[in-house]
Amino acid sequence: MSIEPLWEVFVRSRRGLSHTHVGSLHAPDATMALRNARDVYTRRQEGVSIWVVRATDITASSPDEKDEFFDPAGDKVYRHPTFYEVPEGVEHL
Amino acid sequence: MSDLFDYTVRLGDDALIAAQRTAEWIAAAPQLEEDVALGNIGLDQLGQARSLLQYAGSLDGRTEDDLAYFREEREFRNLQLCELPNGDFAHAMARLLYFATYQHLLYEELRTCADETLAGVAGKAVKEVAYHVDHATQWVLRLGDGTEESHRRMQAALEALWPYTGEMFESDELIGRLAVAVDPAPLRAEWERRVLAVIDESTCSRPEASYQHTGGRSGRHTEHLGYLLAELQHVARSHPGATW
Numbered sequence: 001m002s003i004e005p006l007w008e009v010f011v012r013s014r015r016g017l018s019h020t021h022v023g024s025l026h027a028p029d030a031t032m033a034l035r036n037a038r039d040v041y042t043r044r045q046e047g048v049s050i051w052v053v054r055a056t057d058i059t060a061s062s063p064d065e066k067d068e069f070f071d072p073a074g075d076k077v078y079r080h081p082t083f084y085e086v087p088e089g090v091e092h093l
Numbered sequence: 094m095s096d097l098f099d100y101t102v103r104l105g106d107d108a109l110i111a112a113q114r115t116a117e118w119i120a121a122a123p124q125l126e127e128d129v130a131l132g133n134i135g136l137d138q139l140g141q142a143r144s145l146l147q148y149a150g151s152l153d154g155r156t157e158d159d160l161a162y163f164r165e166e167r168e169f170r171n172l173q174l175c176e177l178p179n180g181d182f183a184h185a186m187a188r189l190l191y192f193a194t195y196q197h198l199l200y201e202e203l204r205t206c207a208d209e210t211l212a213g214v215a216g217k218a219v220k221e222v223a224y225h226v227d228h229a230t231q232w233v234l235r236l237g238d239g240t241e242e243s244h245r246r247m248q249a250a251l252e253a254l255w256p257y258t259g260e261m262f263e264s265d266e267l268i269g270r271l272a273v274a275v276d277p278a279p280l281r282a283e284w285e286r287r288v289l290a291v292i293d294e295s296t297c298s299r300p301e302a303s304y305q306h307t308g309g310r311s312g313r314h315t316e317h318l319g320y321l322l323a324e325l326q327h328v329a330r331s332h333p334g335a336t337w
Contacts, residue, residue: 004124025126032231036126039133 006055007033009040011047019051030054096271098152099170101211102160103310104199105145106171109161110318111192112138113325117179130228134189137221144214162329166319167312174257176309176318183243183250186232191254193225194287195261198280208273230291237295244296251292252300259305 004026010019022041027033033052042050061069077083115135122128146157174192179185200222203215236247262281268274292299308314329335 026124027126028235032235035228035231036130039130040126043129043133 004028007037007052008055008058009033009037010051010053011037011041012049013047015048019049022046024055027052095152096267097208097273098149099267100271100274101145101149101152103170104211105142105149105160106169107175107192107196108138108145109142110169110171110175110321112136112142113321114175114177114179114188115185118185123182131185134225134228137218137225141214141218141221144217148210148214158329162326166314166322169309169314169318169322170312171309171314171318172257172260173306173309173315174254174260176315176321177254177257178317180250180253181246182232183236183246184253186229186236187247187250187254189225189229190233190288190291191258191261193222193229194284195258195277195280196222197226198284199275199277202275202280203273206273206275211273226287233291233297234295237292237297247295248297251297255300256303257306260307260309263307263310265310 005028006024007027007030008024009022011022012019025033025036025040027036030052034050037050037052041047073079112135115131115138118131119128119135122131142161143157146160150156150160172192174188177188197219200215200219204212204219206212206215233247233251236243238244239247262277262284264276264278268276289299306315
């Protein structure tokens with residue numbers, strides 16, 4: 001059988017949570033990808049909702065860009081709410 | 094033996110023999126994903142078989158294993174459709190379309206019957222077989238409306254198995270006597286409507302009316318069931334009482 005397109009599978013394990021990437025699979029089209037995902041990734045009640053995305057439709061960051069993409073966030077402590085002290089007496093914050 | 098026992102064994106044997114054939118696909122399907130899908134479907138069928146044969150056994154003091162492993166070919170009451178060899182993948186999907194659509198209509202009726210156990214098994218199984226119908230439908234559409242070769246094979250499979258579909262809708266004295274039994278005869282019109290809609294959409298042509306095989310419900314089977322049972326039963330018979 002010819003090689004079918006690769007699909008990335010995202011499963012939401014419970015209502016209220018986000019879809020999480022669980023793996024990938026091959027399928028001829030989106031309809032079959034969804035069904036294959038149901039059979040491969042939710043056979044032990046792992047989910048209540050499935051997304052499939054054609055792997056080629058995902059634009060990913062490159063490992064080569066790691067330095068400029070992610071390192072600058074490393075020393076910006078003021079981006080965390082815990083950086084700020086809440087003045088005494090302030091309510092509803 | 095009671096009518097309820099005989100009726101439950103019919104349903105259980107359909108599921109058991111179908112499960113055995115489906116399981117033969119594991120590691121032999123066209124792709125890994127399909128191996129898992131057919132594994133799931135086979136285990137659904139086996140689960141139905143176990144519930145039904147357990148219940149049947151409880152009516153006459155036997156276990157599900159007694160019924161599965163220690164009955165002779167002539168004592169099995171499954172449809173001949175279920176026992177036919179797998180053939181190619183198109184045959185597997187044609188059989189699943191025919192059989193699961195029938196099971197779905199049957200279980201939908203059975204889940205409101207007066208027997209609590211049968212109603213319970215049917216209520217659980219109806220969702221499982223709805224998925225089996227969907228799986229078969231997806232493949233019949235894709236193979237039928239696929240390449241020239243896949244279309245040819247799908248058409249051949251739909252035609253080859255059609256003569257074994259009439260048996261599903263046969264009514265008999267047992268069905269007439271047993272109040273909880275679902276008479277399958279009236280299900281045929283809706284079954285044909287659903288199955289033919291899939292066949293039409295797949296661009297295959299409808300199989301022509303043909304000679305219809307019969308006999309499974311009275312223990313008369315094709316030559317293939319004996320070989321299937323030999324494989325299914327030989328370990329249990331060679332090592333009676335063994336557990337694993």
